[in-house]
Amino acid sequence: MSNVLLKVENLKKYFPLRTGMFSRKSGDVKAVDDISFDVYEGETLGIVGESGCGKSTTGRVIMRLHEPTDGKVTFKGVELTALSEKEMRLARRDIQMVFQDPYASLNPRHTVGKILEEPLIVHGIGTQEERKSKVHEYLEIVGLSAYHAKRYPHQFSGGQRQRIGIARALMTNPKLIIADEPVSALDVSIQAQVLNLMQKLQKDLKLTYIFIAHDLGVVRHISDRVGVMYLGRIVELAESEMLYEAPLHPYSQALLSAVPIPDPIYEREQVILNGDIPSPSNPPAGCAFHTRCPFVMDVCKQQVPSFLQAKPGHSVACHLYSGK
Numbered sequence: 248m249s250n251v252l253l254k255v256e257n258l259k260k261y262f263p264l265r266t267g268m269f270s271r272k273s274g275d276v277k278a279v280d281d282i283s284f285d286v287y288e289g290e291t292l293g294i295v296g297e298s299g300c301g302k303s304t305t306g307r308v309i310m311r312l313h314e315p316t317d318g319k320v321t322f323k324g325v326e327l328t329a330l331s332e333k334e335m336r337l338a339r340r341d342i343q344m345v346f347q348d349p350y351a352s353l354n355p356r357h358t359v360g361k362i363l364e365e366p367l368i369v370h371g372i373g374t375q376e377e378r379k380s381k382v383h384e385y386l387e388i389v390g391l392s393a394y395h396a397k398r399y400p401h402q403f404s405g406g407q408r409q410r411i412g413i414a415r416a417l418m419t420n421p422k423l424i425i426a427d428e429p430v431s432a433l434d435v436s437i438q439a440q441v442l443n444l445m446q447k448l449q450k451d452l453k454l455t456y457i458f459i460a461h462d463l464g465v466v467r468h469i470s471d472r473v474g475v476m477y478l479g480r481i482v483e484l485a486e487s488e489m490l491y492e493a494p495l496h497p498y499s500q501a502l503l504s505a506v507p508i509p510d511p512i513y514e515r516e517q518v519i520l521n522g523d524i525p526s527p528s529n530p531p532a533g534c535a536f537h538t539r540c541p542f543v544m545d546v547c548k549q550q551v552p553s554f555l556q557a558k559p560g561h562s563v564a565c566h567l568y569s570g571k
């Protein structure tokens with residue numbers, strides 16, 4: 248396997264919960280609760296889970312758009328979590344984000360040329376002439392044209408706006424792109440075009456992706472490995488094929504049982520989960536999934552399962568596999 252580009256160790260992000268007239272802190276919402284994983288150079292690591300599982304917060308904490316509560320993030324051997332604000336701004340040249348809603352993330356009053364030039368100005372890259380030529384080059388790289396630089400975001404379709412969002416993320420020649428639900432706001436036919444573009448760019452520009460999504464079908468299409476999150480924790484992490492063909496964690500099994508299989512001969516039994524996701528401000532003791540798990544045992548209600556390797560390339564946090 249290639250080199251580790253990004254290392255996340257015991258990362259936590261708790262948001263204080265405030266109540267009453269004086270906004271006293273009454274607890275924490277544990278959006279990300281002690282997660283660790285590596286991202287290898289050139290791979291796509293998918294992160295999936297239901298809404299509110301902490302996957303988007305994970306991306307934002309890696310970028311330090313939210314400050315972590317605890318834990319360590321190391322990128323190319325540099326500990327991002329120890330950098331000053333100024334040093335972190337410089338580091339963001341190498342790590343960029345693509346957001347779900349390209350319209351909301353593009354300034355409607357600026358031309359596309361200005362939007363794409365901005366990261367170059369922020370990082371002091373190139374002369375005015377060089378910046379203009381790079382804007383034109385990257386518009387073409389993402390399947391648009393140089394003349395689009397003069398237009399405004401509202402003059403584009405959703406798919407084109409996401410291409411602009413991707414171009415903006417690429418302007419500083421980053422190594423890692425964190426894409427947070429980059430196609431979920433798009434029509435299905437457009438989703439495939441944007442995913443194909445992302446795959447082509449990854450190959451051409453030697454990019455590494457963290458691809459965050461709730462749609463398991465989309466994540467499978469693009470990911471080499473996939474991590475499944477539940478209530479702020481990674482419960483399973485495996486190579487994409489292993490996870491989709493033989494998921495180990497009961498939560499992954501339930502999520503995958505709802506994904507249609509494009510083979511009419513093969514049927515998968517659908518696992519229906521009981522109840523709603525518990526609140527991350529008051530997660531169940533022991534295994535956080537125990538209130539919904541069809542295989543719950545006594546130990547599950549008391550002990551948090553460790554995240555262990557069940558077989559090479561496949562780790563899971565579940566007492567069914569920990570030999571307890």
Ligand code: SF4
Nearest residue numbers: 534537540547565566
């Ligand atoms: Fe289910 Fe227990 Fe495994 Fe949690 S640890 S997923 S409750 S079997």
